[in-house]
Amino acid sequence: MRATGWRRIRPRSTAWTTTRRSALQAEQGADELVSTLVERFHRVARAFDVVLVLGTDYADTQFPDELALNARLANEFGASVIPVVGGRKQTVESVLAESRNAYRAYRGLGCDVLAMVTNRVDPEDREEIASRLATRVPVPCYVLPDEPALSAPTVSQISHALGATVLLGDDSGLARDALDFVFGGAMLPNFLEALTPGCLVVTPGDRADLVIGSLAAHSAGTPPIAGLLLTLGEVPTGQILTLAARLAPGTPVVSVPGNSFLTAEQLFSLEGKLNAATPRKAETALGLFERHVDTGDLLRRVSAPSTDRVTPMMFEHKLLEQARSDKRRVVLPEGTEERVLHAAEVLLRRGVCDLTLLGPVDQIRKKAADLGIDLGDCRLIDPATSELRDAFAEKYAALRAHRGVTVELAYDVVSDVNYFGTLMVQEGLADGMVSGSVHSTAATIRPAFEIIKTKPDADIVSSVFFMCLADKVLVYGDCAVNPDPDAEQLADIAVQAAATAAQFGVEPRIAMLSYSTGTSGSGADVDKVREATELVRERRPDLKIEGPIQYDAAVEPTVAATKLPGSEVAGQASVLIFPDLNTGNNTYKAVQRSAGAIAVGPVLQGLRKPVNDLSRGALVQDIVNTVAITAIQAQIPSRDGRTAGPTSSEKATDL
Structure with missing residues (x-):
């Protein structure tokens, strides 16, 4: 999208929506109201490429002509x-009628209707409504199911x-979302049977048995409240x-002066709000939207002419969208790590991939409960007690027999979460x-x-980093694995990096970096890069490549015009291959x-x-991005899908 800035036009306050607008329309008429709003719109539009206008929602309004306005x-x-169109608590026929009427009303008033969104329908009716709307309305109709977590108030609210x-x-x-309310009055055994996942327990403050019983159940994850x-x-x-506090650290306990009946009346009138203070709801909403809306088609319908500009946020969005398009299962061995659990929740709420977490299952559940994290359908496995351990031990012993590994030794090795997770990938379980x-x-x-x-x-x-700059994404390799690759290895890194770049939507234009450009320098280091460049040209004549070339000549058009005029890579390189790990790691x-770039990686290739x-030091968003990248890599299987035997390359990488 050709947007260098976005601005939403909406009333600054509720007072403007009701009092000021009502007065203006009453005193000077609808034409003056429209004229004022149009003038305000164009004042903003002059400063931005794209303006998003949110219409009124017809709630609590005294104006009968809202749609016409x-x-x-x-x-x-x-x-x-x-x-x-809102579809909550409506029948299929009612939703269909409301949606068709809305389309006809806007079209009848001369509007260009790009698409329709029917929101919060009964999940069981979603498919039928979508199918029937597709034959009755001549524009795309995106139908989203109702999601209880979005309307559930948080404990803070x-x-x-x-x-x-x-x-x-804390x-x-x-x-945390309060998905249900359970009122305590029964004796503890009966009360525990009534608890549901994500419920808010409401009980008199003098019922210490129910307080401790609820928190003990939460700590055990049966269920988390x-x-x-x-x-x-x-x-x-x-x-x-x-x-x-010791039973369930972080779990909120709050007190109100009213009785349970008065409190219940207030609770049942509350509805959750989606705002900056509810990031989990935002993730859930985004995941719901992205699962049920063809965002690519919608973007094409609303976009201005596109350019090659790619911001970090755009790149991250594309990662999640590409991973979601063909969902895979990714295993995360560090299942008890707080950042991993937070990332897992984001990935599950956004519907990016299926997940398996490794570690002591009770510890994972307790940690998730303490953090208020809903792991949903996430699979939990403890390698130490898993029924897969025996089979994995035999598999690993067979693979490493040439190293003298016995089944007994392998049995201990495969209890390690990284070995267990790797064997899950090898055996197709992830x-x-x-x-x-x-x-x-x-x-x-x-x-x-x-x-x-x-x-x-x-x-x-080898490895690459995706370097997300302000307006483009560059691919750097190898910055994490190979200390001093020779010419053959450098050529292999370049070919692999080009394939990785293409897989993630970056057109590969390869720059083989050196301290010298073209034929201006000589010496062992430059000669290595020159030889590697020629090897890439022999192996992959279809790739655009330049080398040896200095960094400034690779990325800056004005420098390239002086040093390598006429090059199809110089000045616009997208894949930059460093001559050694020292140079690459320090540069990234x-x-x-x-430069304030976002570095996504390292992404292993080969x-x-x-x-x-x-x-x-990875942040939660770093983990989310890396998991999405891994899921995308898994969408393209290896050429033969077979397990490799010992090869010459194994000798170089067999630690």
Whole structure:
């Protein structure tokens, strides 16, 4: 999209929507109201390439002609329209009628209707509604099911609405969605049977048995609750609160003065709000939208003429969208790590891929419960107790027999989460693996070298980083694995990096970097790069490549025009291959820190199946991006899909 900036036009406050607008229309008429809004629109539009206008939602309005006014404004602005029809608690026939009427009404008033969105329909009716609308409305109709988590208030929102006092809990706990309300009155055994996942327990504050019982159940993950709301203004003793804090750290316990009946009346009138303070709801909403809306088609319908400009946010969005298009299962060996659990929740809410977490299952559940994380359908496996351990031990012993590995020794080795996860990938129980947030690079990739091995067409395993600059994405290789590749290996890195770039939508234009450009320099280091460039040209004459070339000549058109005029790569290189690890690693970190670039990676290439390593300082978004990349890599299987035997390349990578 050709947008250098976005601006939403909407009333600055509720007062403008009701009081000021009503007065203006009453005193000077609808024409003056429209004229004022059009003038405000064009004042903003002059400064931006794209303006998003949110029409009114017809809620709590005293204006009977809302639809006509919205349609008129759209026409005056020269804006296309995407009507959104609410379908919550409506029958199929009612939703169909509302959607068709909305389309006809806007079209009848002269609007350019690009598409329709029918929102919050009964999940069981979604397919039928979508199918029938497709034959009755001549524009795309995107039908989204109702999602309880979006309308569920958070514990924080409940506390604010009821004026509750927070006794225990952190920000993460208060951000949990209250998916249900369970009122405590029964004896503990019967009460525990009534608990549901994500429920808010409402009980008098003097029922210490229900307070401790609820938190104990939460700690065990059977089930995890949103928190406790204590009524009657009764506060448990300090001993009880101390025990509660130790049982379920972070889980909110709040107190209100009212009785349970009054509190219930207030609770059932609350509905969750999607805003900047509810990031989990935002992830859920985005995942729901991306699963049920053809975003590519919608983007084409609303876009201005596109350019090659790619921002970091655009690149990350494309990663998630591409991974979601053909969902794969990724195994995460570090299942008890907090950042991994947060990333897993984002990935599951966005529907990016299926996940398996490794580690002691009770610990994973407890940690997730303490963090208020819903792991949904995530598969949990403890390698130490898994029924797969015996078979994996036999498999690993067979693969490593030439190294003297026995089944007994292998039985101990495969209990390691990285070895277990790698064997899951090798045996087709997972499509890829991501580790390294708490493990070293060697601990993460050594099992892959031993078990998965290199592709038949790859000499070595290497890596690239996707460097997301302000307006483009560059591919850097190798910045993480090979310390001092020779010419053959450097050529292999270049060919692999070009394939990786193309897989992720970056047109490969390869620059083989050196301290000299063209024929201006000589010496062993330059000659190595020159030889590697010629080897790439022999192996892949279809690739655009230049080398040796200096960094400035590779990426800056004005420098390229002086040093290598006429080159189809110089000045516009997208894949930059460094002569050694020292140069590559320092350069990517310098660009990352000095230019504010987002570095995504390292992404390993050359393995038969995808395994990727994380930095031990990886942020949650870094983990999300790396998992998405791994899932995309898994969408293209190896050429023969067979396990490689010992090869010459194994000797170079067998640690």
